[in-house]
Amino acid sequence: MRFLFAILILTGLPLSSATAEDISGLWDFRTDIEAKGCVITGRMVIGPAVSGDGERSCQFTSQEDCDWFDPDQMPLSMEQSCAVIEAGGMVLIRSRVDGSLTDWHPDVGNYMADEFDLDTIGPNRMTGDWFDRQWRAPVVFERPDGLPIG
Numbered sequence: 026m027r028f029l030f031a032i033l034i035l036t037g038l039p040l041s042s043a044t045a046e047d048i049s050g051l052w053d054f055r056t057d058i059e060a061k062g063c064v065i066t067g068r069m070v071i072g073p074a075v076s077g078d079g080e081r082s083c084q085f086t087s088q089e090d091c092d093w094f095d096p097d098q099m100p101l102s103m104e105q106s107c108a109v110i111e112a113g114g115m116v117l118i119r120s121r122v123d124g125s126l127t128d129w130h131p132d133v134g135n136y137m138a139d140e141f142d143l144d145t146i147g148p149n150r151m152t153g154d155w156f157d158r159q160w161r162a163p164v165v166f167e168r169p170d171g172l173p174i175g
Contacts, residue, residue: 079111
């Protein structure tokens with residue numbers, strides 16, 4: 026969590042976006058992967074557009090908790106970096122695993138990056154699909170502080 030707030034401070038990103046079209050800032054997300062028996066939650070920082078094509082960078086920490094984990098285990102927590110592409114009214118997020126924050130699962134090579142195709146975009150809520158190479162499930166992104174300031 027401190028990692029994400031450091032990014033906000035270093036990049037000067039606001040905690041909320043100024044307009045409905047601006048998706049930069051802080052987002053929380055959640056997906057229930059019923060077929061896998063897991064819930065993935067996270068907090069993502071989306072940067073400002075870096076070029077005229079709308080591409081952005083992002084960073085997030087995800088926590089995966091599965092009903093088949095040992096009850097004494099903490100959720101699996103991973104740091105990921107990502108690229109955000111706005112195309113055809115959608116927001117596509119493609120990720121790379123940077124590291125594990127969980128002592129019991131230090132091998133990042135076996136964790137599949139969390140990817141997102143968001144098709145309902147608003148100033149404080151985005152919905153669509155979370156997926157990796159094996160699974161797909163609905164996902165909801167929401168601003169942690171409600172409606173953006175603007």
